[in-house]
Amino acid sequence: MTQPAPRHRPSASLQHQLVWLLLSVVGMFGAGIGLSLWFSLESSREDQQRFIQHEAEQTRTGVMRQLEYYRKLLDNSARDPGLVDLMRNGTIEPKQQWARSRQVLLPEILGVALVDSHGNVLGDAGALRIGPACRQDMKRADALTDGRPRVHREITGAEHVDLLAPVRDARGDLLGGVFLSVRLTQFQRALDDSIQPGHAAVLVDAHEKTIVGRGEISGHVREIRLPVADTDWTLIVQTPVQWLTRSGWRQVMAGLLTLGAVLGVLIVAMVRLRHTMLRDIVSTVDALTALAHDEPVPTIVPHYVEFEAVAADINMIALHLQEQRARLAHLSLTDPLTGLPNRRAFETRFPLAQGLAERQHAVALVMLDIDHFKGVNDRYGHGVGDQVLLALAQSLKALTRRADLAARLAGDEFAVLLSGLDAAGVTAWYQRLSDHFRSELNAFGLELDTGLSAGQTWLGSTASDTLNAALARADRALYRAKARGRGQLAQDTAPGEDVTE
Numbered sequence: 001m002t003q004p005a006p007r008h009r010p011s012a013s014l015q016h017q018l019v020w021l022l023l024s025v026v027g028m029f030g031a032g033i034g035l036s037l038w039f040s041l042e043s044s045r046e047d048q049q050r051f052i053q054h055e056a057e058q059t060r061t062g063v064m065r066q067l068e069y070y071r072k073l074l075d076n077s078a079r080d081p082g083l084v085d086l087m088r089n090g091t092i093e094p095k096q097q098w099a100r101s102r103q104v105l106l107p108e109i110l111g112v113a114l115v116d117s118h119g120n121v122l123g124d125a126g127a128l129r130i131g132p133a134c135r136q137d138m139k140r141a142d143a144l145t146d147g148r149p150r151v152h153r154e155i156t157g158a159e160h161v162d163l164l165a166p167v168r169d170a171r172g173d174l175l176g177g178v179f180l181s182v183r184l185t186q187f188q189r190a191l192d193d194s195i196q197p198g199h200a201a202v203l204v205d206a207h208e209k210t211i212v213g214r215g216e217i218s219g220h221v222r223e224i225r226l227p228v229a230d231t232d233w234t235l236i237v238q239t240p241v242q243w244l245t246r247s248g249w250r251q252v253m254a255g256l257l258t259l260g261a262v263l264g265v266l267i268v269a270m271v272r273l274r275h276t277m278l279r280d281i282v283s284t285v286d287a288l289t290a291l292a293h294d295e296p297v298p299t300i301v302p303h304y305v306e307f308e309a310v311a312a313d314i315n316m317i318a319l320h321l322q323e324q325r326a327r328l329a330h331l332s333l334t335d336p337l338t339g340l341p342n343r344r345a346f347e348t349r350f351p352l353a354q355g356l357a358e359r360q361h362a363v364a365l366v367m368l369d370i371d372h373f374k375g376v377n378d379r380y381g382h383g384v385g386d387q388v389l390l391a392l393a394q395s396l397k398a399l400t401r402r403a404d405l406a407a408r409l410a411g412d413e414f415a416v417l418l419s420g421l422d423a424a425g426v427t428a429w430y431q432r433l434s435d436h437f438r439s440e441l442n443a444f445g446l447e448l449d450t451g452l453s454a455g456q457t458w459l460g461s462t463a464s465d466t467l468n469a470a471l472a473r474a475d476r477a478l479y480r481a482k483a484r485g486r487g488q489l490a491q492d493t494a495p496g497e498d499v500t501e
Contacts, residue, residue: 056237062190078165096123206232338393346407357459367474368414391440457492
């Protein structure tokens with residue numbers, strides 16, 4: 001006894017697949033939102049970095065502009081042609097008087113003095129407002145040639161920067177120098193004019209000591225350090241760390257709302273897709289279940305056009321299976337020798353043809369008989385007779401359309417149902433069949449004196465026209481064809497005539 005095949009257990013669930021797909025989409029959208037936020041943060045950081053860089057460069061430009069102004073002022077004074085004679089020949093008093101006149105003209109200048117080549121002040125240092133620390137700096141060996149500003153904060157309220165420019169004669173010999181001390185308030189103003197509210201800036205020397213500064217920030221800050229040219233100063237600009245600007249927050253919120261809306265639409269679409277797919281699957285299962293129980297199969301009507309071809313195939317398969325099951329209810333519907341439908345198959349198919357006739361479609365019934373078939377069997381044997389039958393069967397198969405039916409009723413008697421042809425069409429079909437039959441005999445290598453006799457009738461347009469009645473009419477027409485000399489087609493009635501008896 002054959003063992004039933006083991007039942008296959010499915011390894012996947014559509015619902016689980018949809019859930020995983022939805023979770024994957026949610027994860028992807030979450031990652032997208034995270035990337036969007038990260039990009040916004042990076043963009044905000046870069047914007048802030050560019051802003052503070054620009055602010056620091058503007059502030060440094062302001063500091064350098066102030067410093068350059070006083071350096072030019074000092075250099076112009078040192079290149080005064082009259083200053084060379086004064087440095088060579090003048091006494092202390094005129095030299096001090098020259099310094100005091102310059103000091104009066106420049107209110108932002110704390111002190112002005114002429115110094116000799118050794119850094120000694122030419123005049124009263126106190127009257128010229130030159131402090132001890134300044135005098136000490138001027139005695140350095142490179143004080144007149146160094147050119148770097150020196151910051152002094154010893155006296156509160158009198159913080160200043162010292163500048164020195166050398167005085168040389170026409171031959172380039174060093175005669176001394178011009179000393180200038182500038183209040184730090186000038187540099188403080190440069191910071192105040194450039195730094196934005198909420199930001200901080202500080203100007204420090206080489207020892208990180210504050211020269212001037214503005215503002216103070218606590219917590220996390222962004223910082224830019226820029227060196228000031230021709231000095232040992234460094235400008236430090238700081239801004240508070242701002243994770244996102246207002247426009248950045250707007251972009252993030254717009255992105256979140258957009259992504260959330262898309263995600264919501266996707267969830268709704270997937271839920272609806274799942275519902276619709278399950279509905280189509282349930283309808284398919286119902287159809288297959290009805291088919292398995294030999295019940296009327298409901299037509300599958302898919303919701304999505306992509307499933308239409310599959311549903312049509314299933315509907316067609318179900319229809320074919322139903323028709324096949326109806327035919328297989330009989331012991332046999334196929335002639336074993338010719339492969340054509342047998343009499344049972346013909347009787348099963350006849351009601352369909354009769355139904356077409358009742359709907360005013362022309363349906364012809366043709367009875368065929370092989371001329372002198374008994375003589376062929378008697379003379380050449382049943383093997384040759386079988387080949388003759390096969391030749392006719394091959395011809396019928398070749399010339400019969402899917403909508404038609406050719407069957408072997410018994411012995412050398414064949415019946416054909418032809419639809420959609422008029423009388424001329426039936427005659428032309430018979431002629432093609434006779435020619436094809438002759439070709440098939442030649443293909444079998446049979447040179448026989450035989451042919452086809454045929455009788456044709458039209459199925460009636462009412463239900464009173466039965467199979468037996470139609471066969472009887474066709475049979476009478478067949479006998480008339482034989483009586484006329486065989487090898488021809490005789491018609492019982494014209495299409496549309498009353499065929500009831």
